[in-house]
Amino acid sequence: MKIIATPKVIPVHIISGFLGAGKTTLLKHLLSQKPDGEVWAVLMNEFGQIGVDQALLPQDQGYAVKELLGGCLCCSSQMPMQIALSRLLSENKPDRLFIEPTGLGHPAQLLEQLTEPHWQSHLNMRALVTVVDASRLHDHEWSKQHLYADQLKAAHIVALSHVDCMSDEDQHALEALKLEYQPYQQLWLDAPFGQLSLAQLDVGYQYGTRKMQPLLQRVKQQPELAQQVIKQLPYHYVETTQEYSVAGWKLPKSWHFNFMDLLDLLCEQQDWLRIKGIFSTDAGWKSFNFNPAQFNYQSVEEGIDNRIEMIYRTSTEVRDWLAFETALMQCRIVETE
Template sequence: MKLIAPTRAVPTHIISGFLGAGKTTLLQQLLRQKPEQEVWAVLMNEFGQIGIDQQILPQSEGFEIKELLGGCLCCSSQLPMQIALSRLLDEAKPDRLFIEPTGLGHPLQLLEQLTEPHWHSHLDMRALVTVVDGSRLHDADWTQQNLYTDQLKAAQIIVISHPDQMQPADEQGLEKLKQEYQAYAPRWLAAENGQLPLAEIDLAHVGIQRKIQPLLQLQRTLPAQAELPEIKQLPYHYVETAQGYSVAGWKFSRRWQFDFYTLLDLLCEQQDWLRIKAIFHTNRGWKTFNFNPQQFNYQSSPENTDNRIELIYRNARDWSAFEEQLLACRIDNAA
């Protein structure tokens, strides 16, 4: 695959969001702000095989719209996306590019692809945008889905759509979201009918640093100067840093089972944290934990794809003792 170097890197916006959030409506309004002399391009991704959204975007001169059908360009093979994007840049030579992944996609994975070194001279990545339907913020079953939360974590800017339809319960849900995601320091904007000045989202991308590493107890068994192996499967430990905050997390196999009360005691004993979120397979069923400094919430939940926990702190911390205590809560005795 040959990339033709443009005269300058093209400002590139990822517009993400869960199904029905209002991504395409926002994109329509943004495209109406195109200066007459410029060419803007859009790369859209639909999970199904029939493209519809492309037909409701501008078809006039000065716009180049390309749609990728079937699968998710965030998670599936990178090659179709890389080829489509290269052709779009080469043929359209756009002054600005918008990418709208499917609502079932993981935008952080797409962002990681597009910030790889070979794209640096071609793409000027702007702040990643996630669109959230404000009228559904009262629905905990909607807002607690892993894919939904992954999209929020990836966002540098969160755009609330349908603000005119929000009820008091939605307003409360929005305040709760802002509190939960304060560690990622996103910018919150409201867009009624998708109306939003381009300048509000035309900000430089600021990346989240993430290290995925073996469990800390396994790291201690490696020689001091040894390079940590690449982690491709569970279990693992990771640390993310963004805007001065640290997020420490662990993921374990869904087959691992933990003692509920021992685990609850451990989480309640932690100090100086900003937020603790977790989902565990326990001897009292699958449980979700959502702690903030004002209240400790836990409840039964559907079976998850894995056991996971995240703790957000302002300051660095030695996590070895916590991991040791966490693993001591395990009761299934599996290898």
């Protein structure tokens, strides 16, 4: 795709968050900080076909607001987003750009798109912001959804809305959440009524090292696959920050596992900080949430895929993830004709 050249590299802020978290309220407050003489642009994404949020944003001179309706700009249909963004940049030549994906979106996928080489000479990605409704942290059915967790894990900055309405239960849940996500080294900020200064969010995006590959067993059989970066299930990935690493596997929803074998395998692991996973098993869908103090597992609703992540401290020790993956695959129930 041809990208129309722009005269400068534009700071870009992704403002993500689950449904009703307060993304648009925060965005309105940020837009109110626009210096005179600058043009700021907003690209919004509504999952449905009728846009509402655009009407809530300033339509004065110096702002350019464009909505992308239908579907999610984070996911597979990338071309409409690429076209809309290219037009927005070429027609309005903004000094700063804000992108608000739908509350049903996966911001990590959007960030991955916008940090591809062909965008890097045009866009200066800033820290990804995820807005969290702090008054709903006590609602475990809300906060334990996979999409909610994916959005939170993608964040570099977590903006806490509705902090004035937090209960004691919410406060306890917040402390537990910060502890759980400590390996991702995020900045947590209170944002009452969406009030945060742009300076607090205008932090450069730190390019992490995340390598997604085919399953390690396939790489062993075909070493040339080690150079491939894939996005289709099944795959294995390793993500590294300064102090922590995360090894993960995402596997097709249609795969089923023996629950007792899987539980034994996870209990046998050593030198980890947290193990989280969800699997379709012969005992139903089960989630696992292990920390060194306790091993928790429970029945859950059907997931979108089978997945597991193991968080550990980064060290010089080489971990034998092939051996773990091999043992994991041995827990799979393979139906024979």
